[in-house]
Amino acid sequence: xxxxxxxxxxxxxxxxxxxxxxxxxxxxxxxxxxxxxxxxxxxxxxxxxxxxxxxxxxxxxxxxxxxxxxxxxxxxxxxxxxxxxxxxxxxxxxxxxxxxxxxxxxxxxxxxxxxxxxxxxxxxxxxxxxxxxxxxxxxxxxxxxxxxxxxxxxxxxxxxxxxxxxxxxxxxxxxxxxxxxxxxxxxxxxxxxxxxxxxxxxxxxxxx
Ligand code: IMP
Numbered sequence: 001x002x003x004x005x006x007x008x009x010x011x012x013x014x015x016x017x018x019x020x021x022x023x024x025x026x027x028x029x030x031x032x033x034x035x036x037x038x039x040x041x042x043x044x045x046x047x048x049x050x051x052x053x054x055x056x057x058x059x060x061x062x063x064x065x066x067x068x069x070x071x072x073x074x075x076x077x078x079x080x081x082x083x084x085x086x087x088x089x090x091x092x093x094x095x096x097x098x099x100x101x102x103x104x105x106x107x108x109x110x111x112x113x114x115x116x117x118x119x120x121x122x123x124x125x126x127x128x129x130x131x132x133x134x135x136x137x138x139x140x141x142x143x144x145x146x147x148x149x150x151x152x153x154x155x156x157x158x159x160x161x162x163x164x165x166x167x168x169x170x171x172x173x174x175x176x177x178x179x180x181x182x183x184x185x186x187x188x189x190x191x192x193x194x195x196x197x198x199x200x201x202x203x204x205x206x207x208x
Pocket of ligand 1: 014072073074075076087089090093099125158159160161162174193195
């Protein structure tokens with residue numbers, strides 16, 4: 001199995017995700033530069049799964065930069081909405097990436113179904129990660145965290161749908177947690193968020 005070291009490209013133009021990725025990669029001594037910083041073009045995400053879209057982004061960035069590239073595709077799936085917004089989670093924020101708006105939209109759709117009881121408001125975050133090398137070799141993993149959608153959204157932390165999502169086994173939403181709690185990083189070290197769980201699987205395969 002090939003190991004990752006030195007300089008890699010993080011294939012994202014999303015500042016929130018870049019910050020999280022850097023924090024997750026830092027302990028492994030991997031220096032992360034972003035696709036945005038290198039001025040790489042953003043490929044079209046034409047895949048129908050999280051894994052396919054992560055692979056498209058990682059292969060495009062590795063090909064364009066000549067460096068190993070690391071990409072994530074993630075989103076939130078709501079059981080009562082047939083898994084929506086899923087791979088379209090970013091798009092539900094609209095051109096202004098307004099996730100208060102996206103959370104209101106989810107809430108309206110749930111209310112229209114009378115979904116007020118917690119068991120009717122199940123959701124899960126998914127993070128698919130792909131590391132691709134310029135020669136086309138790639139490693140893919142996926143992480144998931146299940147929980148319940150709360151209303152109204154709570155907490156100023158994180159990004160995207162965090163304020164609406166209360167992970168199983170916790171009273172607070174991701175929006176009310178510190179990054180250490182959300183990801184379950186040391187010293188808590190429980191691997192909570194979808195991204196941290198995917199990352200742990202990836203670390204086993206290509207890091208350390
Ligand atoms: P993409 O992976 O760039 O297509 O975007 C995924 C979208 O899903 C983000 O813009 C967020 O709205 C949402 N999302 C992904 N991960 C998280 C998370 O950890 N917290 C909150 N929202 C997330």
